Amino acid sequence: MPGHRGASPRLAIAARPFLSGPATDGARRDLLTAQERERLAPIASLVRIERGAILFRQGAEATAIYDIAGGVLKSVTLRPDGTRAILGFFFPQDIVGLAEDGRYVSTVQAVSSAVLYRMPLPALERLLRRDSELDHQFLMKACHELRAAQLHVLTLGIARADIRLARFLDLMRQIQAPEGARLAFIDLPMSRADIGEYLGLTPETVSRVFARLQRAQIIACPDPHHVRIVDEARFHAIAQEEARPRVPPSRLSAAG
Amino acid sequence: MPGHRGASPRLAIAARPFLSGPATDGARRDLLTAQERERLAPIASLVRIERGAILFRQGAEATAIYDIAGGVLKSVTLRPDGTRAILGFFFPQDIVGLAEDGRYVSTVQAVSSAVLYRMPLPALERLLRRDSELDHQFLMKACHELRAAQLHVLTLGIARADIRLARFLDLMRQIQAPEGARLAFIDLPMSRADIGEYLGLTPETVSRVFARLQRAQIIACPDPHHVRIVDEARFHAIAQEEARPRVPPSRLSAAG
DNA sequence: CGCGCGCCTTGATCCGGGTCAAAAGGCTAG
DNA sequence: CTAGCCTTTTGACCCGGATCAAGGCGCGCG
Missing domain, CATH: 2.60.120.10 (Jelly Rolls)
Structure with a gap:
């Protein structure tokens, strides 16, 4: 594995910024x-x-x-x-x-x-x-980056493509939303191939899942780079719950 | 996603310990x-x-x-x-x-x-x-942990089970090897289910891949918790190259 | 000593995603 | 406006891993 000398990096660790409790209260640290x-x-x-x-x-x-x-x-x-x-x-x-x-x-x-x-x-x-305050801020970023990578691992550990994509969309939404608001519109500047490479899927599969979610009235895609969450409940169910009731492969109307 | 307030952690960052070049030369930092x-x-x-x-x-x-x-x-x-x-x-x-x-x-x-x-x-x-020296050391660990998570992502981004398992074995080997030596024997204290949960596979698949690699004379498993790399070249090919010539599903002898 | 419980292995079947292929849409440049 | 390229979409087929299920082994405990 590239750039990886010797047997090294397998450890959950806590450095200074991790140790302290909730720091600057409320602020996006x-x-x-x-x-x-x-x-x-x-x-x-x-x-x-x-x-x-x-x-x-x-x-x-x-x-x-x-x-x-x-x-x-x-x-x-x-x-x-x-x-x-x-x-x-x-x-x-x-x-x-x-x-x-x-x-x-x-x-x-x-x-x-x-x-x-x-x-x-x-x-x-x-x-x-x-x-040192600025230094602290930079360390904070490293910490969050680590957490992000772990979430990425969690998503990739799931086989099902619709769950992966829903989680990705949810992540994009969180990033674009100011302060945790739940936006219905999501901007996707990247290509289907990019999404696929992020999720460990082929572009074809990404496209198919988009189509499926759209047919099921869960999302709407006016164009490939814009998504609107239509059915928040079912979307959330897919992204978060990994629930059994999943999007049927080809059926159109999802039974209430 | 759990414990994740707001839209935050999407950033590759460099903090103090990352910035400096090769620090304590040679030492496992x-x-x-x-x-x-x-x-x-x-x-x-x-x-x-x-x-x-x-x-x-x-x-x-x-x-x-x-x-x-x-x-x-x-x-x-x-x-x-x-x-x-x-x-x-x-x-x-x-x-x-x-x-x-x-x-x-x-x-x-x-x-x-x-x-x-x-x-x-x-x-x-x-x-x-x-x-501050000790502090530095702790930060170093956070950095390596991040790198490890990224490697994990790389592995999970590949669909093929034999590649995932080979990479896992290689990782375990690196961890157990003192200073980057290539050990032939690998200790696997964890269960098949554990390995599966790490690799995003079911225990059955993990077991099957072990069996396949063994039949192909690439590894030998005296018992479920010990592995010996028999054919280093082909093992490496699977783990590193993701090459086309992969382990046949059920065939015994791999054609030369 | 033998029973029972995990863990591991192996088998059979199903289905979802990969692959190959082709066509349609969109953007740019000429 | 049109030609060409890139991205996206859709289709058909195949294969590998999940799933369901059964059987074997090892170990601790009664």
């Missing part, structure tokens, strides 16, 4: 505050990349961390055999650039054209050494 | 050194738990971090519908007790009877605040 962003401004420079462009490659020397101002990116990993897997999608205000041993851990590519703030590593390191 | 262990000794107390016993439960208030002295544990998560998933296995010298918002993130249970050093959180926090 995994995002930078406007104030913190301001403190980063001096070392940040604006960069723009086009749809499909690669921000940096897995294994390349890590030179900067990026704060996303606009657009959507994806984290891609090549398997030894050449197939790809998508580890995650990143949206505005997310920070990308995880490195290990000074090398980027995965390739990051633009799903849509994007604008980012580039923070060179040496300057950032200096800043973090002086600003 | 994700394990505590004897010296560091010594510094932890004053606040640690020895505890012993029996096979099957639960160390702590997901969602419970985090009171301590544990350093494994002997035995094997597993990290289990309950899905909303009651099915379980295993996020990872932990071996001696691993540290368990990841918490978020002061609550344990997953349930940890003993695969075999185990002996651990218990480090109460308040004391540990105090210690880490004074000992």
